[in-house]
Amino acid sequence: xxxxxxxxxxxxxxxxxxxxxMDQIISGNIKAGEMVPSxxxxxxxxxxxxxxxxxAYDDLETMGYIITRAGKGxxxxxxxxxxxxxxxxxNIKKVLEDVILxxxxxxxxxxxxxxxxxxxxxxxx
Amino acid sequence: xxxxxxxxxxxxxxxxxxxxxxxxALSVLYGYPxxxxxxxxxxxxxxxxxxxxxxxxxxxxxxxxxxxxxxxHDAMKLILTFPLNKKEIVFSKYLFSLILLIMPxxxxxxxxxxxxxxxxxxxxxxxxxxxxxxxxxxxxxVMFSINLPWYFKYDYDKAIYFNGYISTIIxxxxxxxxxxxxxxxxxxxxxxxxxxxxxxxxxxxxIVCMLFxxxxxxxxxxxxxxxxxxxxxx
Amino acid sequence: MYQNVLEVxxxxxxxxxxxxxxxxxxxxxxxxxxxxxxxxxxKSTTLKCIMNLIKYDSGSINVFGLDNIKHSTDIKSRLGYVxxxxxxxxxxxxxxxxxxxxxxxxxxxxxxxxxxxxRFNVDxxxxxxxxxxxxxxxxxxxxxxxxxPELLILDEPTSGLDPVVRNELLxxxxxIMQSGDNSIFFSTHITSDIEKVADYxxxxxxxxxxxxxxxxxxxxxxxxVKAENRYLNDNVKKSLIGFKEGDFGYSGIxxxxxxxxxxxxxxxxxxxxxTSRISLDEYMLRVVKExxxxx
Numbered sequence: 209x210x211x212x213x214x215x216x217x218x219x220x221x222x223x224x225x226x227x228x229x230m231d232q233i234i235s236g237n238i239k240a241g242e243m244v245p246s247x248x249x250x251x252x253x254x255x256x257x258x259x260x261x262x263x264a265y266d267d268l269e270t271m272g273y274i275i276t277r278a279g280k281g282x283x284x285x286x287x288x289x290x291x292x293x294x295x296x297x298x299n300i301k302k303v304l305e306d307v308i309l310x311x312x313x314x315x316x317x318x319x320x321x322x323x324x325x326x327x328x329x330x331x332x333x
Numbered sequence: 334x335x336x337x338x339x340x341x342x343x344x345x346x347x348x349x350x351x352x353x354x355x356x357x358a359l360s361v362l363y364g365y366p367x368x369x370x371x372x373x374x375x376x377x378x379x380x381x382x383x384x385x386x387x388x389x390x391x392x393x394x395x396x397x398x399x400x401x402x403x404x405x406h407d408a409m410k411l412i413l414t415f416p417l418n419k420k421e422i423v424f425s426k427y428l429f430s431l432i433l434l435i436m437p438x439x440x441x442x443x444x445x446x447x448x449x450x451x452x453x454x455x456x457x458x459x460x461x462x463x464x465x466x467x468x469x470x471x472x473x474x475v476m477f478s479i480n481l482p483w484y485f486k487y488d489y490d491k492a493i494y495f496n497g498y499i500s501t502i503i504x505x506x507x508x509x510x511x512x513x514x515x516x517x518x519x520x521x522x523x524x525x526x527x528x529x530x531x532x533x534x535x536x537x538x539x540i541v542c543m544l545f546x547x548x549x550x551x552x553x554x555x556x557x558x559x560x561x562x563x564x565x566x567x
Numbered sequence: 568m569y570q571n572v573l574e575v576x577x578x579x580x581x582x583x584x585x586x587x588x589x590x591x592x593x594x595x596x597x598x599x600x601x602x603x604x605x606x607x608x609x610k611s612t613t614l615k616c617i618m619n620l621i622k623y624d625s626g627s628i629n630v631f632g633l634d635n636i637k638h639s640t641d642i643k644s645r646l647g648y649v650x651x652x653x654x655x656x657x658x659x660x661x662x663x664x665x666x667x668x669x670x671x672x673x674x675x676x677x678x679x680x681x682x683x684x685x686r687f688n689v690d691x692x693x694x695x696x697x698x699x700x701x702x703x704x705x706x707x708x709x710x711x712x713x714x715x716p717e718l719l720i721l722d723e724p725t726s727g728l729d730p731v732v733r734n735e736l737l738x739x740x741x742x743i744m745q746s747g748d749n750s751i752f753f754s755t756h757i758t759s760d761i762e763k764v765a766d767y768x769x770x771x772x773x774x775x776x777x778x779x780x781x782x783x784x785x786x787x788x789x790x791x792v793k794a795e796n797r798y799l800n801d802n803v804k805k806s807l808i809g810f811k812e813g814d815f816g817y818s819g820i821x822x823x824x825x826x827x828x829x830x831x832x833x834x835x836x837x838x839x840x841x842t843s844r845i846s847l848d849e850y851m852l853r854v855v856k857e858x859x860x861x862x
């Protein structure tokens with residue numbers, strides 16, 4: 209796991225932590241079931257207050273990304289990662305649908321649409 | 334509390350060595366019967382008194398020195414952060430100092446016993462010496478009771494004005510009176526003689542009375558010191 | 568057990584010209600609070616009241632949920648105190664000092680004391696007067712920690728120490744806090760130290776508590792904005808606190824960044840804003856002192 213706080217970002221620290229952890233959970237950098245650092249350890253490593261980290265973890269838990277088991281630590285929840293991924297996939301599907309609709313409006317054929325898609329994939333964007 | 338009582342000993346071992354040995358040596362010496370028989374002459378009594386004085390003065394100076402060391406190392410500031418009752422702090426100081434004051438009497442009695450048994454002498458000489466020693470104990474106990482609250486109330490450098498100078502003056506007025514009362518006559522001019530002869534001669538009952546009086550002074554002194562320390566701000 | 572390890576309520580103490588005016592704050596169990604203020608603001612006085620070394624005129628102080636005067640002895644056995652001036656018997660060794668101090672505490676652990684001395688690199692055979700100031704502070708800390716206190720009260724523990732030693736101490740504080748069972752209350756006028764380790768801050772100025780909150784709540788609220796001088800007008804100036812204008816640009820502080828950004832972009836659509844998080848120093852100087860903000 210990697211968290212780096214920025215002093216120039218006007219976002220409060222707990223928001224920054226949340227965002228970075230969320231991104232890593234969704235992208236799979238931190239796998240489901242993997243343990244995340246304890247609140248106190250993370251606070252010490254980042255040089256920030258325990259309360260801030262606690263706020264971030266509490267929010268992440270409410271949103272379903274992590275689960276805290278008393279005495280054991282905090283772990284990435286299976287459900288959380290999954291459901292967020294599903295949510296994101298839903299969004300991606302919708303965006304693709306809109307794009308394809310636009311293409312059809314321009315009277316493009318399926319073959320041509322696929323050519324565009326392959327071009328972009330080949331560019332390895 | 335026990336640890337607190339020993340604190341002074343543990344931190345000032347060197348001085349204990351010097352002063353303590355001196356006082357004990359004198360107590361042993363004091364007990365030694367230089368004159369074995371016959372009536373007690375005034376010279377001997379005076380001699381005895383002066384030796385007794387030399388026993389107590391180092392001990393009294395040691396007690397004052399211990400207070401000075403406390404002041405120098407800010408001991409009170411350290412000790413007040415410990416989980417100790419303020420009454421304990423006061424009491425342990427008194428107890429330790431009292432042990433130091435009473436010690437010569439104790440040593441003297443022990444060695445008297447040794448001399449009486451070993452040299453097979455009568456106890457009368459020793460009894461006289463004990464009375465002299467007892468009178469001095471009384472004088473020192475009273476002075477001690479008056480001095481100590483000052484050490485609790487003020488820093489050493491302020492307290493020493495009263496405790497050092499004034500007490501010494503008072504002491505050097507009382508002691509000669511005690512000493513000279515034991516003597517029958519001769520040394521003093523007429524007018525002082527009549528005054529002194531009005532004082533009761535110090536015998537066994539007087540000593541016991543003096544003991545009670547000094548107890549009384551001590552108890553008041555302890556109460557006063559406790560109240561001072563409880564109110565004190567660091 | 569108890570929720571707040573330390574509670575100070577409306578503490579009043581008059582000291583001639585200076586007085587503590589209704590000082591109040593609390594520390595929940597398991598957190599560090601930094602107590603900051605200028606020299607002479609009342610930090611030491613407050614700490615001495617908590618330790619029952621001074622009598623206070625009114626108010627109440629509870630440590631571990633107990634009144635600090637009635638249960639003074641019990642409280643003192645459960646807390647570790649490091650005073651601003653270290654009081655030692657200089658001519659005695661470190662080891663002797665440990666034995667001496669330890670004899671007054673039931674929960675004293677000699678092995679822990681030795682372990683701490685090793686960690687702090689303090690030679691236990693040395694006499695106390697041979698130690699440097701940093702070493703003496705570390706010794707005081709070891710003495711305070713070795714009887715497993717639930718709360719550590721430290722009066723200016725880092726003052727007079729060079730940055731390397733200061734950092735060491737702060738690291739040690741954070742290590743102590745890892746278990747979640749300990750709490751620390753330390754006073755200092757070096758705000759960067761508080762910024763590095765504290766969870767809560769209480770700022771005292773002239774005997775009065777100006778702020779008492781969790782550190783990041785304060786620092787999250789305020790944003791420092793900087794821009795070129797050509798993007799300055801009266802509107803912008805008025806909406807910033809602690810305003811500073813220089814040859815190479817101006818800067819100011821706001822607690823309503825989004826609103827400010829909108830106004831700025833409205834007035835100067837082509838203008839650039841540089842933002843940064845406010846530091847505790849800047850907060851105390853520009854918001855509290857200059858801005859006169861009393862939260």
